[in-house]
Each structure stands twice: as C-alpha cells, then as structure tokens.
Amino acid sequence: MVARTGLYTLLAANVGVVTFFFVQAGFGASNALIVLGRLAGLYGALLMAFQLLLVARLPWFDRRIGMDRLTSWHRWVGFSLLWMLLAHAVFIVFGYAQASSMGPVDQLVDLAETIEGVLRAVVALALIIVVGVVSARYARRRLAYETWHFIHLYTYLAVVLAFTHQVAVGTTFTASSTAKTYWYILWGVALTSVFVGRLALPLWRNLRHRLRVTAVVPESDHVVSIYISGRDLDRLPARAGQFFLWRFLTKGRWWQANPFSLSAAPDGTQLRLTAKIAGDGTAALRHLKVGTRVFAEGPYGAFTTLHRTQPDTLLIAGGVGITPVRALLEELHGHVVLIYRVATDRDAVLYDELAQLAHAKGAQLHLVTGPAAPDKLAPHELARLVPDVADRDVYVCGPPGMTTAVLRTLRELGVPKPQIHAERFSLAG
Structure with a gap:
C-alpha cells in the first residue's frame, strides 16, 4: 500500500510541477488550440517518463506492488499516453493551420520541414501508435509473445525521439533554465531506473550465478x-x-x-x-x-508469503497456474486448503507431487474437474469446500477468465481485499 500510494503521489506532484512551469512560461500562442496542444504534449511526456518507471522492474516496487499490477498500470498509462500525444499532434497542427490559413496536411509538412525536432516527433508518434495497436487485446491474443515483445522494444526509440523534440522546441523549457533542469532530472531518474532494472541488475546477477x-x-x-x-x-x-x-x-x-x-x-x-x-x-x-x-x-512478482495477513491460507489454481501455487504450498505454514481446477484428471499437472506435499504438511487438497459451466467455484460451492474462507489469505493463479470469476466469488463471500492475492496466468504462468 505504501509503494502504491507513493507512486500515485509522485505522479500527482509532477503533474503539479509541470503545470506550474507551463503557466509560468506564459501561453504566448495565437489561439487556444496551440495552448491545449502544448499542455497535452507536456502531460504526454510526463506520462512517458512515468511509464519508464513502471517498466523498469525495480525490485523494491516489484516486491511490494507485483509485476501483475505494474503491468496493468503500464497498459492503462500506455493508452492514456497514446491519446495524450494524439491530442498534442491534432491540437498543434490544427492550431497552427488556423493561424496560417493552411490546410492541416500542408501545415504538418511545413512544421516538419521548418521546425527542429518536429519530424522526430512525427516518427515517435507513429512508433507509439504501432505499439498501441499491437498491444490492443484483439491483436495481442493473435501475436506470439516474442513478436509482440520485439515490436514493443521500438518504444525506447520513440522515447528518445520525443524527448529530444520536446527539449529542443518546448516553450516551457526554452523559457526557463529551472524548468529545463527539472525536466532533465526527471528523465534522468526514469532512464536510470530502466538501465538499472532492465540491464545492469540482470547482467550482474547472471554473471554472478x-x-x-x-x-x-x-x-x-x-x-x-x-x-x-x-x-x-x-x-x-x-x-x-x-x-x-x-x-x-x-x-x-x-x-x-x-x-x-x-x-x-x-x-x-x-x-x-x-x-x-x-x-x-x-x-x-x-x-x-x-x-x-x-x-x-x-x-x-508479489505473489508471495510476504503479504500474508492471516495464519491460515486458501490456494486456488487453474491449469498450469498450479506452478507458483505448488511452490507456495511448499513454503506456507499454518493450515492450508488447496483447490486445483482443471478440465480433466489428465490436465492435473504435478498432482502426485501436490498430494505428497499436502499429506506431509497436513493440507487439504481438492481436485475440481469438469467443464467451465456450471461454475464449480461459484460462491455456494467455494463456501461448502472452505467454510472459513473469509478468515484466510487467498492466493489465486490461473487463466484470466477463471481468475476474474474467482475474485468476484471472493468478494461475494466477504473476503477482505487485503487477504486476496492474485496472479494472472497470462503473465506469469
């Protein structure tokens, strides 16, 4: 909770700082569209820096927030960033077109040819649009993970192009050395976080181990x-x-x-x-x-015993989502109930291990088989299997559809939110 609150506070504080520098620099534009475009560009760049922090995979944030939640935030921030940058481009182009009486297309070509950094910004926006399209749910489900990951790497090129464009022509930064220093520090922290979390730390650990x-x-x-x-x-x-x-x-x-x-x-x-x-x-x-x-x-991942609040535990796994749950069962103390949801007995991966481990630890193991409908983990079914579910920490890992349904069931059964820990199999399985 402290880490999440800290990230929200950090973003809100920087929104305030950026807005202050924007107002301090003065509007200095011939119409409202240009003003709105410049402000949208500033907020878009701020979101881009925040996005880098979310994907930096810094251990301190990951252990407390979890890759699952960070990835969800990354997705929402990414689409917010895309719309903010589109708004920046549209407002700027139509604003200058209104002032010059040129058509929007001619105005865009003129800006790209006459103002430093605009062409770089156009390329950056095009790259971000491509990444946004392939990250949409429809496209993401049809792309191999490796293909999606490779395309996603172009985001870093877009970041460099957008940053150099903004520092070169942004009136907020050309008008104030203090604002420019703040912007360099902000982006320095974001880029350093990515370098440490995505490159330096993995290299060091792999050389060591x-x-x-x-x-x-x-x-x-x-x-x-x-x-x-x-x-x-x-x-x-x-x-x-x-x-x-x-x-x-x-x-x-x-x-x-x-x-x-x-x-x-x-x-x-x-x-x-x-x-x-x-x-x-x-x-x-x-x-x-x-x-x-x-x-x-x-x-x-934060799908660990670090966040336990109760002495007893319920583990719910679906399909190969059993893998982290099996590891948790090995580490947990107190009374444990494990529910393993699969279509057929043959799909119960590692079941013999689970049975032996559950017997050794005095845990209850329930293998639930059958088709997805009717829901065999519906509220009345889960309450029958685990009457004291509201007094346990509950760990859920499985396919997204199953995980969503189980989380809804837990809410209906009155399990307090701090006792629910979920990892979606689509990310970590």
Whole structure:
C-alpha cells in the first residue's frame, strides 16, 4: 500500500510541477488550440517518463506492488499516453493551420520541414501508435509473445525521439533554465531506473550465478519441467510464487524471453520452472540439452508469503497456474486448503507431487474437474469446500477468465481485499 500510494503521489506532484512551469512560461500562442496542444504534449511526456518507471522492474516496487499490477498500470498509462500525444499532434497542427490559413496536411509538412525536432516527433508518434495497436487485446491474443515483445522494444526509440523534440522546441523549457533542469532530472531518474532494472541488475546477477540447465523432465504430453543450477543460488533473492523471464542461450532461442513461474520453492541449490507447450518457442524446451546456459531476468512478482495477513491460507489454481501455487504450498505454514481446477484428471499437472506435499504438511487438497459451466467455484460451492474462507489469505493463479470469476466469488463471500492475492496466468504462468 505504501509503494502504491507513493507512486500515485509522485505522479500527482509532477503533474503539479509541470503545470506550474507551463503557466509560468506564459501561453504566448495565437489561439487556444496551440495552448491545449502544448499542455497535452507536456502531460504526454510526463506520462512517458512515468511509464519508464513502471517498466523498469525495480525490485523494491516489484516486491511490494507485483509485476501483475505494474503491468496493468503500464497498459492503462500506455493508452492514456497514446491519446495524450494524439491530442498534442491534432491540437498543434490544427492550431497552427488556423493561424496560417493552411490546410492541416500542408501545415504538418511545413512544421516538419521548418521546425527542429518536429519530424522526430512525427516518427515517435507513429512508433507509439504501432505499439498501441499491437498491444490492443484483439491483436495481442493473435501475436506470439516474442513478436509482440520485439515490436514493443521500438518504444525506447520513440522515447528518445520525443524527448529530444520536446527539449529542443518546448516553450516551457526554452523559457526557463529551472524548468529545463527539472525536466532533465526527471528523465534522468526514469532512464536510470530502466538501465538499472532492465540491464545492469540482470547482467550482474547472471554473471554472478552462471545458470545452466541440469535436467529436462516431461511431466505430460504438453508440460515440461526444467531444472536449473548455478553458483551462490542461496544469495539469489527468489521466493516461492515468483517468476523469471527466461532466455535459453541456444542458437535459435537466445533472443527469446518467456515468463515462467518457479514450480518449486527455491532451496539455494537449484531452481525449477514448469511450462505448458503452447507454441514453437515453448515446444523447443523439450529438446534443451543439459548444460545449456540460461539468462534469467528476475525474480519478479508479489505473489508471495510476504503479504500474508492471516495464519491460515486458501490456494486456488487453474491449469498450469498450479506452478507458483505448488511452490507456495511448499513454503506456507499454518493450515492450508488447496483447490486445483482443471478440465480433466489428465490436465492435473504435478498432482502426485501436490498430494505428497499436502499429506506431509497436513493440507487439504481438492481436485475440481469438469467443464467451465456450471461454475464449480461459484460462491455456494467455494463456501461448502472452505467454510472459513473469509478468515484466510487467498492466493489465486490461473487463466484470466477463471481468475476474474474467482475474485468476484471472493468478494461475494466477504473476503477482505487485503487477504486476496492474485496472479494472472497470462503473465506469469
């Protein structure tokens, strides 16, 4: 809660600072459209810097907020940024066109040819539009993760182009050295956060731990577990319930990063991930050779025991969403109930392990099978299985549809929000 409040406060404070510098610089424009366009551009650039902070994957924020929630914020901020920059472009072009009596297209061409940085801004906006289109739900579901990730990287080029454009021609910054200094500091913090979280820290950890594949174990026709060892793994700050972005450094896969949860609690000597075969990239996992070098980014996620509030726990997993839940079961103390929702018995990955672990820990294990309708985790069904559900911490991980339905059920059963911890399988499974 402190981390979330801190991020909101940080954004609100910077909105206030940017607005102050904008007003201090004076409007100095021939019409209201240009004024609105400049203000929209400032807010858009501020959102872009905030967006960088959200995707920096800084451990302090991630452990307290969670990659799942940060990714959700990133999505909403991204679309807000897109609309803000579109508003900036439209207002500026039509504002100058009104002042010069030129058509909007001719005015845009004239601005690009005569004013420094405008052409860079046009290219930046085009890149952001492309990223926005491929990030829409319809397109995202039809793109391979690797393709979507590669296109998304062009956002960084757009950031550089937009920043140089704004510093070069933004009246707020050309009119005040104080405003320009503030803007450089703001963007310096944002870019440094990305450099540390996305590059420096992963490189340092991988050089230190030198991860390698030690075993590849098929769990079923469509699921495989990968065992990984390395140096000083007892110093790797990984917890049960977290995930990594894994790169297996083979000829055809070194550039592909996929998010997979730990399916066993870290023990200081090895890590284990369990993945469902869902495409060419994951299918290749079956053929990894022992000794393959691994580059891992992480650990990520707040789906851990760090946020427990009650002595007893309910774990609810769907499909391969069982992987982080299985790791949590290994680490949890107190009385635990685990509900595993699958279509058929054959889909119950790692079930034998779960049964043995539940028996050893005195936990209750319920395997719930059958089609999605009727809902076998509806309020009356869940209350029958776990009568004291409102007095437990509840961890939910599974496909987005199942997770959404279970969260709705928990609200109807009166489970307090601080006791609910969810990870959507679409991100971390």
